[in-house]
Amino acid sequence: MPEYHRSVLARARRTTTAAPVAELAEHPPLPNAGGAEGARPPATSAAITADGLGRRFGKAWAIDGLSLEAEPGEVIALLGPNGAGKTTTIRLLDGVLAPHHGSARVLGLDPSTQGTELRRRTGVLTEAGGLDDRLTLTENLVTHARIRGIPLWQARQRAGELLEQFDMADKADRTAQGLSTGERKRVGLARSLLHHPEVLFLDEPTSGLDPAATRDVLDLIGGLAAEEGATVVLCTHFLTEAARLCRRVAILERGRLLAFGRPSDLAAELWSGLAVDIDLGHSADDRLVEHLRSMRGVTSVAPTPEGARVVVPDRDGVPPLTAALTGTQTAVYAVVPRPPTLEDVYFAHTGRTGAAP
Numbered sequence: 001m002p003e004y005h006r007s008v009l010a011r012a013r014r015t016t017t018a019a020p021v022a023e024l025a026e027h028p029p030l031p032n033a034g035g036a037e038g039a040r041p042p043a044t045s046a047a048i049t050a051d052g053l054g055r056r057f058g059k060a061w062a063i064d065g066l067s068l069e070a071e072p073g074e075v076i077a078l079l080g081p082n083g084a085g086k087t088t089t090i091r092l093l094d095g096v097l098a099p100h101h102g103s104a105r106v107l108g109l110d111p112s113t114q115g116t117e118l119r120r121r122t123g124v125l126t127e128a129g130g131l132d133d134r135l136t137l138t139e140n141l142v143t144h145a146r147i148r149g150i151p152l153w154q155a156r157q158r159a160g161e162l163l164e165q166f167d168m169a170d171k172a173d174r175t176a177q178g179l180s181t182g183e184r185k186r187v188g189l190a191r192s193l194l195h196h197p198e199v200l201f202l203d204e205p206t207s208g209l210d211p212a213a214t215r216d217v218l219d220l221i222g223g224l225a226a227e228e229g230a231t232v233v234l235c236t237h238f239l240t241e242a243a244r245l246c247r248r249v250a251i252l253e254r255g256r257l258l259a260f261g262r263p264s265d266l267a268a269e270l271w272s273g274l275a276v277d278i279d280l281g282h283s284a285d286d287r288l289v290e291h292l293r294s295m296r297g298v299t300s301v302a303p304t305p306e307g308a309r310v311v312v313p314d315r316d317g318v319p320p321l322t323a324a325l326t327g328t329q330t331a332v333y334a335v336v337p338r339p340p341t342l343e344d345v346y347f348a349h350t351g352r353t354g355a356a357p
């Protein structure tokens with residue numbers, strides 16, 4: 001693995017910090033992940049802005065009235081069910097599709113009129129990976145690098161480095177035909193990084209990857225943003241991935257933008273208070289429920305099969321709750337705050353469950 005990428009990965013792993021509302025994340029969030037106020041200097045100008053973007057196919061709008069932005073070095077996610085308009089948005093922002101209304105600026109350029117210039121500075125991983133099945137993996141990468149104006153010797157060197165980095169060096173001389181989904185994705189990712197892009201559009205970069213490869217790719221994306229200042233637009237169905245990597249998320253459904261912002265801000269717009277799960281080993285009886293309800297600051301109490309769910313204004317409401325429970329001589333196995341997750345926010349907006357946490 002080349003030294004640069006080794007150090008990016010190492011640093012991305014080393015600098016992991018906790019972030020609010022990323023509770024859903026299985027892994028610790030990366031440096032610019034959700035809600036880390038003040039974690040980056042204020043940007044002077046956005047790397048990406050979309051203003052009322054719309055695109056239809058036939059009479060149906062694939063995306064309609066989309067407005068969002070990304071600062072330089074920010075990772076944003078496009079979330080939404082199948083057919084929501086995520087891929088269409090990426091194609092509009094990279095100038096592959098022209099909008100029917102609205103406008104966009106990416107790196108100061110208009111994608112609809114300056115697409116060729118723009119794409120020299122952007123990298124794309126499409127859902128299909130964009131490989132030519134007749135060419136070897138090296139040829140795929142070198143050809144792509146040459147189209148981007150990289151000299152042949154440099155293209156070969158960079159292709160070799162990236163194939164090694166993505167654990168595909170041993171297959172460098174075979175054709176892309178018959179690659180597994182995950183292998184195709186790795187080579188596609190390598191292809192998107194050949195020219196050190198300033199903006200990366202990644203359409204489901206980890207679908208089909210095994211857990212170790214997923215972790216490496218997420219570390220790499222976080223590292224590219226944090227270390228190189230690359231701006232990343234990530235389409236994903238994996239909410240854990242978005243919670244871990246992204247500062248802001250856009251939630252789309254049937255071509256409409258339902259929400260855009262930090263997961264913590266989106267959660268605060270939807271719900272007030274902090275839910276706390278009390279584990280008693282059995283459902284709370286009426287007396288305990290009444291007792292909890294009578295406590296100052298407690299806004300709601302609902303029995304659960306394991307105990308009760310109590311809502312307090314914020315985390316400062318947790319210690320008095322614990323103290324009150326101790327006073328009742330009740331056996332308490334756990335008192336666990338449950339801040340809303342990105343999954344809660346997502347489903348509240350897309351209406352699949354709509355239940356407040």
Ligand SMILES: Nc1ncnc2c1ncn2[C@@H]1O[C@H](COP(=O)(O)OP(=O)(O)OP(=O)(O)O)[C@@H](O)[C@H]1O
Nearest residue numbers: 057061062063080081082083084085086087088089
């Ligand atoms: N070239 C096209 N021709 C006709 N319809 C299209 C075309 N591209 C996209 N669409 C339609 O636009 C809508 C949005 O598609 P898009 O691919 O952007 O969704 P997506 O959010 O990326 O979905 P997925 O999660 O399945 O990848 C869909 O209804 C799709 O059928």
Ligand SMILES: [Mg+2]
Nearest residue numbers: 086087127203
């Ligand atoms: Mg898509």
